[in-house]
Amino acid sequence: EAGVVQSPRYKIIEKKQPVAFWCNPISGHNTLYWYLQNLGQGPELLIRYENEEAVDDSQLPKDRFSAERLKGVDSTLKIQPAELGDSAVYLCASSAGTAAFGEQFFGPGTRLTVL
Amino acid sequence: AQSVAQPEDQVNVAEGNPLTVKCTYSVSGNPYLFWYVQYPNRGLQFLLKYITGDNLVKGSYGFEAEFNKSQTSFHLKKPSALVSDSALYFCAVRGLGGTASKLTFGTGTRLQVTL
Numbered sequence: 001e002a003g004v005v006q007s008p009r010y011k012i013i014e015k016k017q018p019v020a021f022w023c024n025p026i027s028g029h030n031t032l033y034w035y036l037q038n039l040g041q042g043p044e045l046l047i048r049y050e051n052e053e054a055v056d057d058s059q060l061p062k063d064r065f066s067a068e069r070l071k072g073v074d075s076t077l078k079i080q081p082a083e084l085g086d087s088a089v090y091l092c093a094s095s096a097g098t099a100a101f102g103e104q105f106f107g108p109g110t111r112l113t114v115l
Numbered sequence: 116a117q118s119v120a121q122p123e124d125q126v127n128v129a130e131g132n133p134l135t136v137k138c139t140y141s142v143s144g145n146p147y148l149f150w151y152v153q154y155p156n157r158g159l160q161f162l163l164k165y166i167t168g169d170n171l172v173k174g175s176y177g178f179e180a181e182f183n184k185s186q187t188s189f190h191l192k193k194p195s196a197l198v199s200d201s202a203l204y205f206c207a208v209r210g211l212g213g214t215a216s217k218l219t220f221g222t223g224t225r226l227q228v229t230l
Contacts, residue, residue, distance in 0.1 A: 004158065042119075042205050042220030043159070056217060091158060103149065104218065106158035 002026070004107035006092050012113045018080035021110045025073070025094030032069060033104060034077050035091040043091055049075065079112075087114045117142040119208050121221035128196045128228055136191040136224045138206030146208050148189040149218070150180055153203040162204075165189060176200070196228045 005024040013019050025032050030051050035043035046065070048056040051072040060067065064083070069075040079086055089111050093104040118141045128134045140146055147166055151159040163174025170182045180191045189206060206221045 040222065042207070042222050044220070045217045048217065093158075103161040103164060105161070106151075108156065108158045 004092055004094055004105055006090075006107035006110055008110055009108060010111050010113075012115065013082055014115050015084055016081040018078065019082050019112060020079075021077045021090050021092075021112075023075045023077070023092030023107060025075070025092070026096075026105055029094035029096050029105070030072065031095045031097065031102075032075050033093040033095075034067060034075070035093065035106075037089040037091055037109070039088070046077070082112075082114045084114050087112055117208055117210050117219050119206050119219055119221035121204075121206055121224045123224050124222075125225045125227060128226070130198050130228050130230050131195050134191075134193050134196045134200070134226065134228070136204050136206075136226060138189045138191065138221060139187050140189060140206070140208040141187065142208050142210045144210055146187075146189075146210070148180075148182065149207040149209070150174065150178070150189075150191050151205045151207060151220075153205065153223070155202075159205060162191070196226075198228050198230060201226055201228045 007022050032049040034046040036046050037043045047060045047067050049069045065079055067077045089109040091106055091109045093106045095102045095104045120139045149164045150162040152162050153159045162178050163172050165172045165182045173179045178193050180189055182189050203223045203225050205223045207218045209218045
């Protein structure tokens with residue numbers, strides 16, 4: 001069974017440029033998460049989807065970040081415009097349900113460097 | 116608000132010796148506790164979880180964790196460490212309902228196992 005797929009794995013852009021990350025969750029997983037992981041820190045939730053609906057986006061900086069999950073499968077996270085402080089690893093995860101005890105499966109992440 | 120503390124940035128242990136990676140948590144209500152491991156350039160991998168029942172939980176790769184409610188701790192343990200266990204370990208807690216249903220991670224502990 002394929003795991004969570006993310007692309008690109010690495011991205012280098014100049015500040016003020018737009019950037020987009022793509023995630024394909026494990027087949028059948030209805031819940032999808034985007035996390036931000038800064039160097040030396042644990043992942044922090046940006047947004048959680050249940051099927052197509054964003055049920056928790058309280059930590060998403062909506063002035064520059066946006067996300068979508070059309071058809072309840074793949075998801076895209078966008079930053080426009082990027083700032084120097086956005087340099088981090090962006091992780092996507094999925095789970096089979098929304099129950100608190102369900103484990104999440106993580107992709108390898110996209111490492112973003114903003115110059 | 117829920118939180119996780121991993122008091123050690125790094126744990127060093129010789130191969131064959133027992134290891135412990137410490138974690139304490141704070142959450143309203145019953146905690147759902149998780150350990151994840153992160154290898155270089157890879158996403159987080161689920162190791163084990165505590166939901167209810169036996170306080171000693173067994174997980175992948177010979178790891179186990181002990182839930183202690185009175186000390187609000189969930190320490191990760193392994194009887195005999197391997198060099199291949201060297202990685203970054205994250206403890207996480209999840210509550211129930213609203214934003215408390217999100218997974219909150221600690222800052223991580225780097226485990227270094229040497230020959």
